[in-house]
Each structure stands twice: as C-alpha cells, then as structure tokens.
Amino acid sequence: METTWADRLRAAGLRVTRPRLSVLDVLAEHPHADADAIVTGARELHPSLSPQAVYGVLKALVATGLARRIEPAGAPALFELRVGDNHHHLVCRSCGAVADVDCAVGAVACLTPSDTAGFVVDEAEVVFWGLCRDCRAVAPAEAAQVPEQDNRGGVRA
Amino acid sequence: METTWADRLRAAGLRVTRPRLSVLDVLAEHPHADADAIVTGARELHPSLSPQAVYGVLKALVATGLARRIEPAGAPALFELRVGDNHHHLVCRSCGAVADVDCAVGAVACLTPSDTAGFVVDEAEVVFWGLCRDCRAVAPAEAAQVPEQDNRGGVRA
DNA sequence: CCGTTTTCTTGATTCAGTCAAATCAAGGAC
DNA sequence: GTCCTTGATTTGACTGAATCAAGAAAACGG
CATH class of the missing domain: 3.30.1490.190 (Ferric-uptake regulator, C-terminal dimerisarion domain)
Known part of the structure; x- marks a missing residue:
C-alpha cells in the first residue's frame, strides 16, 4: 500500500490519531464490521478505546468519504472502506x-x-x-x- | 373495493379486531407510515390504542403478507400495503x-x-x-x- | 516546547422496538 | 343466545443502537 492511512486521514483534513488508525485497521481486516465489532477489534490495538470514540471516528470517516455506512434492515449499521x-x-x-x-x-x-x-x-x-x-x-x-x-x-x- | 379488510384478515387466518382495522385504515390512507404515525392516526378511530398493540398488529400483518416493512437507512421502519x-x-x-x-x-x-x-x-x-x-x-x-x-x-x- | 484546536473520554440520555404477564375480545361450539 | 377456548391487546419494564454534552487529552503548526 503506497498511501498510508495516515496520509489518507491528512488528505481528508483529519488529524492522525491512534483511535482512528485502530478503527481503520479493523475495517481493513473486517470489511463489513458493525460498531460493536469495531470496538472489540480496535481495543486490541488501543485498549482504552470507548464505544463513543468509535462512533465519533466512524462519523468523521463517513463524513469525509473514507468509509461508507450501510444499514441492512433489522441489523446494526455496518461500515466498509470500499468507497466510490x-x-x-x-x-x-x-x-x-x-x-x-x-x-x-x-x-x-x-x-x-x-x-x-x-x-x-x-x-x-x-x-x-x-x-x-x-x-x-x-x-x-x-x-x-x-x-x-x-x-x-x-x-x- | 370488493374484498374488505375484514375478509382479507380472515383469509390470512387472523381475527378481525378493531385495532387491526384501524391500522389497515391508516395504512390505506398513508401508504408509507411509520409506527408512530400509525399510532397517532389509528387513535382517531380507536383512542385507547397502545403503541405496543400497533407493533403487534404490524408484526401480524407482515408475517401474513398483508403488509410489508421497509427500513430506510437512518429512519424508523415504514409499513405499506402494496405487496407482491x-x-x-x-x-x-x-x-x-x-x-x-x-x-x-x-x-x-x-x-x-x-x-x-x-x-x-x-x-x-x-x-x-x-x-x-x-x-x-x-x-x-x-x-x-x-x-x-x-x-x-x-x-x- | 507552547498554545490552539481538534479529538477523545466519561456519563447520561434518547428513541425504536421487544419481552412477559395479565386482561380482554373474537368466533366457534353448544 | 350463551359459554368457552384461543388468540389479541393492554400495561409496564426492558434491551440495544446511537446520540448529546462537558471536561480531559492529544495533535500539530508555530
């Protein structure tokens, strides 16, 4: 991968933080994870991570187009990095x-x-x-x- | 309309009750109503109707194929009578x-x-x-x- | 290294929808 | 028409996803 996640975050006008990198890492490994799975996964890289932080990170990622939110009927929202x-x-x-x-x-x-x-x-x-x-x-x-x-x-x- | 709602309920193996007829009435008038709107609307016909009753009615209608549930991302579920x-x-x-x-x-x-x-x-x-x-x-x-x-x-x- | 600004943490809160127990009504049997 | 069984509704508490708000911490330009 030539462009790192840090680069992409900066390009999107976002600061490079540990929670964000952790979330991106989890999403790269689990392409359709829900918020809860992301929290669990990202805690392996950043144990103190709170669910609200993940929601905040995901909101920022979705708002800047780095991630996409999909909401299958009857299930919690999923997030993926394949965009566009x-x-x-x-x-x-x-x-x-x-x-x-x-x-x-x-x-x-x-x-x-x-x-x-x-x-x-x-x-x-x-x-x-x-x-x-x-x-x-x-x-x-x-x-x-x-x-x-x-x-x-x-x-x- | 030749076949009444009562007939359709019976044909689906459901009892004909006031809450169900009220909900069907509201759905016929508002083809894409959410649960809350249905409660509000149906109360004009049946003031004592509880939200849980509406959920129960809708579940029964959906289970028997009389209604369909649609869940637009980021909004409460909507119900409609156009099926099939x-x-x-x-x-x-x-x-x-x-x-x-x-x-x-x-x-x-x-x-x-x-x-x-x-x-x-x-x-x-x-x-x-x-x-x-x-x-x-x-x-x-x-x-x-x-x-x-x-x-x-x-x-x- | 410092200050500003963004981001994260902590805790409380909202909202849609569900679950369970008790009451009540529909519709067939008599 | 009345009784009885089954199914439906009511009432109230509860879950789970997601949001909001205020203070603490970290990023990054200078």
Whole structure:
C-alpha cells in the first residue's frame, strides 16, 4: 500500500490519531464490521478505546468519504472502506453475513426508475437478500422458510 | 373495493379486531407510515390504542403478507400495503418522503448479480435516494450538499 | 516546547422496538 | 343466545443502537 492511512486521514483534513488508525485497521481486516465489532477489534490495538470514540471516528470517516455506512434492515449499521466503486451487497438472512458484489450487468437500468415521481435521484442502493453458503450447508431444510425473517418484500426472483 | 379488510384478515387466518382495522385504515390512507404515525392516526378511530398493540398488529400483518416493512437507512421502519408487485422506493434525503416506483426497465438484471459469492439470492431490494419535489423547491441551494446525510455511498448516477 | 484546536473520554440520555404477564375480545361450539 | 377456548391487546419494564454534552487529552503548526 503506497498511501498510508495516515496520509489518507491528512488528505481528508483529519488529524492522525491512534483511535482512528485502530478503527481503520479493523475495517481493513473486517470489511463489513458493525460498531460493536469495531470496538472489540480496535481495543486490541488501543485498549482504552470507548464505544463513543468509535462512533465519533466512524462519523468523521463517513463524513469525509473514507468509509461508507450501510444499514441492512433489522441489523446494526455496518461500515466498509470500499468507497466510490459502485458496488452492492449480498446479505444473508440467517447469519447476517455481508458480501460485496460488483455492479451487475444492467445496473445502469437500475439507476433509471420508470417514474421518478418528481424526485431527483442521486443514488441507487441495491441489497440482495438470501442465504450464504455456510447457512445453506447448516440448515438446508430451513432454507425455504427462513426463520423470523420472512416477508421483507421486494423483488422476488 | 370488493374484498374488505375484514375478509382479507380472515383469509390470512387472523381475527378481525378493531385495532387491526384501524391500522389497515391508516395504512390505506398513508401508504408509507411509520409506527408512530400509525399510532397517532389509528387513535382517531380507536383512542385507547397502545403503541405496543400497533407493533403487534404490524408484526401480524407482515408475517401474513398483508403488509410489508421497509427500513430506510437512518429512519424508523415504514409499513405499506402494496405487496407482491415488485415495486421499489424513492426516498428523499431531506424530508424522508417515500414514493413507490414500479420495477424499472432492466430490473431483471438487478436480480442477477455478477458474482453471488455462494449466496442463494431470493430477493433484490432497491432504494433510490434523492430529493423530492418539495425539498428541491424549498432548498435548491442546499441540494448539492445534502445536510447531515451525505456519503451513504452506492451507485452514483 | 507552547498554545490552539481538534479529538477523545466519561456519563447520561434518547428513541425504536421487544419481552412477559395479565386482561380482554373474537368466533366457534353448544 | 350463551359459554368457552384461543388468540389479541393492554400495561409496564426492558434491551440495544446511537446520540448529546462537558471536561480531559492529544495533535500539530508555530
């Protein structure tokens, strides 16, 4: 990695602090971590780190575009460092695992709703819901009737 | 409307109760109401209605497929009665207004991510973010730099 | 090394939503 | 029509994510 996290923080007009580097480190290792996981992970590098500090750091990172916040329905917010590359997400209904997926073929069509109802659209967010490989393996029978999580609606395949 | 709400409740195996009819009434009038708005609205028809009752009713409606729950990032959950017609949503970053949008041309492509990473996808959820007509009119200057809500990331148009 | 400014810490608070026990009503049986 | 069983609602306490505020600490330009 040529540009260090410290460089990127400075470039974004943020001071380089230990909590911020710790959080960035955790995010680099766990690309879709929630605030709690980040606190736990970052404490290995900076034991005195408080949850509020993490929230503050994440807010700063998101505000400056270094990180992105994603909020899957029914789960705490997740944070990721992949920004500006137009990717979407696969979310497992069972375990909540998240995987990145590059813009699908035909994605451009997604950006042009048939009727914008007067809205000026600046972003299209796509979330694919399903079961990850592990959860399929663990509970293939329950796959048809996902427990506690049906009827989120939307486009059915 | 030929089939009444009472009929639909019975068809779904649910008892016909005043709280449920009140909630359905409010949802019919406000197609994207949050729990709080539903409580307020339903109390005009049934003053003693408690918030927990509304949560219970909504849970039952969602579980039986009579209603759908949508959870825009950063806002309380909304509920709607349009189910099973594969529509998506336009959400205003400024005021939170939600509008329905029928499946865009090319929507089928949305259901086929280029790489599913081992997931079995059963649903694709699409949310279009932008500014509604009213908010554009009120604050055309702030439109470029949306207050308190930037960097949600995703596909940029 | 010092001072200013940003950032972090500590603690309290909000808000959406859930859980559990007790009461009450819907709708079938009689 | 009345009783009874089951399911729904009420009441109240509780969880968990996230935010706010005030003081302490650290970053970094001079």
